[in-house]
Amino acid sequence: MAFRGVDYLCIDSLFSEQELLVRNTARKFVDERVQPIIRQHFRDATFPKELIPEMAHLGFFGANLEGYGCAGMSNVEYGLIMQEVERGDSGLRSFVSVQGGLVMYPILEYGSEEQKSKWLPKLQSGEAIGCFGLTEPGFGSNPAGMLTRAVQDGSHWVLNGEKTWITNGSVADVAVVWARTPDGIRGFVIEKGTPGFNTSLIHGKWSMRASVTSSLSFSDCRVPESAMLPKAKGLKAPLSCLTQARHGIGWGVIGAAMDCYETARSYVVLRKQFDDKPLASHQMVQEKLAWMITEITKAQLLALQCGRLKDQGKLEPAHISMLKRNNAAMALECARLSRDLLGGNGITEEYPIMRHLMNLETVKTYEGTDHIHALVIGERVTGVAAYK
Ligand SMILES: Cc1cc2nc3c(=O)[nH]c(=O)nc-3n(C[C@H](O)[C@H](O)[C@H](O)COP(=O)(O)OP(=O)(O)OC[C@H]3O[C@@H](n4cnc5c(N)ncnc54)[C@H](O)[C@@H]3O)c2cc1C
Secondary structure, rough: OOOOOOOOOHHHHOOHHHHHHHHHHHHHHHHHHHHHHHHHHHHHOOOOHHHHHHHHOOOOOOOOOOOOOOOOOOOHHHHHHHHHHHHHHHHHHHHHHHHHHHHHHHHHHHHOOOHHHHHOOOOOOOOOOOEEEEOOOOOOOOHHHHHOEEEEEEEEEEEEEEEEEEEEEOOOEEEEEEEOOOOEEEEEEEOOOOEEEEEOOOOOOOOOOOOOEEEEEEEEEEEEEHHHEEEEOOOOOHHHHHHHHHHHHHHHHHHHHHHHHHHHHHHHHHHOOOOEEHHHHOOOHHHHHHHHHHHHHHHHHHHHHHHHHHHHOOOOOOHHHHHHHHHHHHHHHHHHHHHHHHHHHHHHHOOOOOHHHHHOOOOOOOOOOHHEEEEEEHHHHHHHOOOO
């Protein structure tokens, strides 16, 4: 069934015709191609790789980047794509976020001409899949403590260490990996099959089941000097990639929230209890819907303002912290309230709500947890860093 959208406050009137065209194209793709298959993939814990060529053809990968075959869309257009894709599933949106924001962006921004021309066209066309290795078993919220080391040996770098929770890790053709060097933290572009580089799938996830998550290990992994991202120096380089991806997450989760809200709203007007009256006729049920539509509307306005600021080059990481933190928490609460309104039916896979709810638990945690973004905002408004 075609999704009719959630727009309480005529927010569509704030988008250009081109932005609405992009959104509606992504919406149709999700309705026709994602919705019919995603439940089975989630149940089987498989990524829907059959969708990669179509997403590439629609320009989703690196959509807001310029050159090397990228679509060169605005950040608002990109955000609207992410919203629709995450309405399908957060795992699918994670794939698009990682490919564009965490792999193509650092190669474009910090890579050599050789790295750009080798990888960007292939990543844009979906011929190659990428992953981004920052998190380690002992260092998640605090990547500055990373233990993965790269030391120079003649014209090569030798990497040792372990990364974990890496989206696309086991299926990636190329990994952007961050390691400590005598010169500070540096990024490396490492090809699948490089001796000493191994991946293993993380099993047993109750969240992001339609997404591949892996550990990466480096054991005397030798890469040529040309594998280093020449312009990425220090932790601010990987953090700048996260800024790109978090902007997409801030938009994406609105899609998951819309799907939960709309599922619950259409359910309560039909489902009857007590004197053959619909659930929608009860005040406590309406209060939950009122909360959700109000919070979704506020989240839409927050995302739109961030997208517009990003297009003007004025969006700061602390703004994105507010966007990611608020919108992920909002979507998770919408999923919980919607699940409640469906009663027992809410826990089944027949409805998308429980899947979104489980996925959004990851979204609250990855790309900077709710707490860490609160600390970024706190630092911004007080001038005092409270991380340690
Ligand atoms: C499905 C999935 C996919 C992922 N994909 C990727 C990927 O592609 N690449 C990648 O590099 N990483 C990825 N991650 C890792 C993710 O970014 C980390 O899980 C996240 O940064 C949190 O780190 P952690 O899990 O080690 O939790 P921890 O850092 O141990 O945090 C645990 C809890 O402690 C809190 N906490 C920590 N420090 C503080 C503090 N100073 N003050 C208050 N509270 C604090 C946190 O907020 C959290 O509630 C992924 C994770 C998941 C689950």
